Amino acid sequence: DAGVTQSPTHLIKTRGQQVTLRCSPISGHKSVSWYQQVLGQGPQFIFQYYEKEERGRGNFPDRFSARQFPNYSSELNVNALLLGDSALYLCASSSNPGTGGSVNTGELFFGEGSRLTVL
Amino acid sequence: AQKVTQAQTEISVVEKEDVTLDCVYETRDTTYYLFWYKQPPSGELVFLIRRNSFDEQNEISGRYSWNFQKSTSSFNFTITASQVVDSAVYFCALIPSYGGSQGNLIFGKGTKLSVKP
Numbered sequence: 001d002a003g004v005t006q007s008p009t010h011l012i013k014t015r016g017q018q019v020t021l022r023c024s025p026i027s028g029h030k031s032v033s034w035y036q037q038v039l040g041q042g043p044q045f046i047f048q049y050y051e052k053e054e055r056g057r058g059n060f061p062d063r064f065s066a067r068q069f070p071n072y073s074s075e076l077n078v079n080a081l082l083l084g085d086s087a088l089y090l091c092a093s094s095s096n097p098g099t100g101g102s103v104n105t106g107e108l109f110f111g112e113g114s115r116l117t118v119l
Numbered sequence: 120a121q122k123v124t125q126a127q128t129e130i131s132v133v134e135k136e137d138v139t140l141d142c143v144y145e146t147r148d149t150t151y152y153l154f155w156y157k158q159p160p161s162g163e164l165v166f167l168i169r170r171n172s173f174d175e176q177n178e179i180s181g182r183y184s185w186n187f188q189k190s191t192s193s194f195n196f197t198i199t200a201s202q203v204v205d206s207a208v209y210f211c212a213l214i215p216s217y218g219g220s221q222g223n224l225i226f227g228k229g230t231k232l233s234v235k236p
Contacts, residue, residue, distance in 0.1 A: 042210050042227050042229050045224065090163075113163065
């Protein structure tokens with residue numbers, strides 16, 4: 001079975017440009033989360049989507065947006081790129097959102113990420 | 120505040136040595152979940168363990184073991200007889216009950232483990 005797949009693997013953009021990153025969750029998983037991992041740091045939560053609705057948002061500016069499609073795949077968009085947006089962007093899927101403390105399995109399945117470099 | 124601290128930035132050991140990775144967490148919730156993830160050079164995070172705040176039993180899985188102590192807010196991870204394949208960055212993470220969800224992990228900064236042959 002395919003795991004979480006992300007595209008593109010690597011990309012280079014210049015300041016001010018816009019980027020779209022894509023994620024396909026594991027088959028049957030309805031929840032997708034996005035994380036930003038700056039070099040040398042732990043991942044930081046950006047968004048969670050479940051059944052096409054936003055279920056959570058981290059402390060990121062409005063330049064960051066996301067959506068989830070009927071097939072549960074997801075896109076992360078970042079507008080007006082800054083140098084500081086250079087990072088590994090990780091997508092994770094799970095079978096349910098596990099909100100309110102009902103973390104059934106506690107297991108998020110992560111993709112290998114999209115490495116964004118902003119020049 | 121909800122926070123995870125991994126004070127050890129990098130650890131280097133020789134194969135077959137035991138190594139302990141420290142994790143200290145902060146949360147105001149009485150119900151929470153703690154995790155360890157492994158990140159090899161490929162980038163993807165690999166789930167190792169989940170522990171809820173009501174279960175303080177230590178756990179052993181092969182060469183891996185975890186020591187959860189609520190009294191000191193610590194959730195340490197020990198690898199026994201380390202191997203070169205254990206080389207990776209290891210992250211401790213927290214999901215608080217209030218305002219948290221399965222998709223919203225709070226990660227520490229990670230500990231880079233290098234196991235030399």
